[in-house]
Amino acid sequence: MKIHSFKTNESGLNRFFGPLEARIMHILWNGPEMAIKDVQARLAKEQAINFNTVMTVMNRLVDKGVLRKRAEGRVSLFQPTQSLEQFLETQSKELTNDLLEEFGPLVVNHMLDALEEADPALLEQLEQKIQALKKER
């Protein structure tokens, strides 16, 4: 399984995951390989949460292919299959492709408007990349 929906009304990891899933991924991405208990302990700092709840969700994340489970003696250790950077890289690439595929020229227009508003420096970056590409040919 994989991520197959990008939520437009959320932000950050919540765009790809449910709220609990997102918190779990956040923890695993900002720490070492962990057991369920460890993750639960972290989550419990904010508010009480049942061990089994965490386990179920973590196992679902394994099913989805975003976490890897490894048996270490009697406990299972979990870690993301991709680094956060890789994940964002993959997702943004996929989304960008999808967007172009779906909307083509329409997106090119919005791109610049959005780019300008968001961060004019990105416009520079864009232009330089275009120049670089042209030289290649």
Added chain:
Amino acid sequence: MKIHSFKTNESGLNRFFGPLEARIMHILWNGPEMAIKDVQARLAKEQAINFNTVMTVMNRLVDKGVLRKRAEGRVSLFQPTQSLEQFLETQSKELTNDLLEEFGPLVVNHMLDALEEADPALLEQLEQKIQALKKER
């Protein structure tokens, strides 16, 4: 209500709607204001479908704000609140904004790669738009 998820594993209208919803929107976008019965008739050409099923889904689309319902005597006539062009415009703009907001510079890189593969002509369009923007300032 509004559209709040973009499905990466689908294509076309199915990225924004469920399969039946998408077929209904497709019909309404490619024809005049219609009654449920009319839509059902169109759908039924492909395969039998219950009138009430169509009604329920169409009413949900009204709740979501993508269809407008208007009473004409005893029947209700439906039509999209936006043209397909407007809808795609809105969606692509929103998605583009979201993408930039979420990923910033990361997207700028993918954008060009994707653009080149998809359609090098778009690259030209992009460059020209950048030039135009620079002149403005």
Added chain:
DNA sequence: ACCTCACACTACCTATTGTAATGTTCGCAA
């Protein structure tokens, strides 16, 4: 007065996500 047709209301099914009780297994300690 009643029948029909369009619409409303309600409900059930599947999938996803959050939640958690119950069941199982196995090492270690008494």
Added chain:
DNA sequence: TTGCGAACATTACAATAGGTAGTGTGAGGT
């Protein structure tokens, strides 16, 4: 040796979204 406890597995229930459809209601024409 027995049995407790920790970790995992299994199962299930709730909510939401979407597809499906039965039953209820109301108004117009006959």
